[in-house]
Amino acid sequence: MKTLDRLLDPVGKTFGVKTAEALVKLRADPELQAKMEYFARRSTEGALTQEERSEYEAFVSANNVIAILQAKARAILARQRRKK
Numbered sequence: 001m002k003t004l005d006r007l008l009d010p011v012g013k014t015f016g017v018k019t020a021e022a023l024v025k026l027r028a029d030p031e032l033q034a035k036m037e038y039f040a041r042r043s044t045e046g047a048l049t050q051e052e053r054s055e056y057e058a059f060v061s062a063n064n065v066i067a068i069l070q071a072k073a074r075a076i077l078a079r080q081r082r083k084k
Helices: 002-012 017-025 030-045 050-083
Strands: none
Touching: 002 050, 017 050, 030 050
């Protein structure tokens, strides 16, 4: 994860306040969230089909990227608050 964080660091440095605020608020819609919870349960049970596993792994990877970008966005917003 540290490598991914370093890879995304230049992207995080380009965020303005509005972008940072939007990223911090980013969430999966309820339908997608329910689908991923379903996949997570089936994964724990060892019952995912190959297609489901591929989709679930892609979601987990995307979620990791989003989580790192959100952390960078929170840091930007915290610095902005300290300036005020």
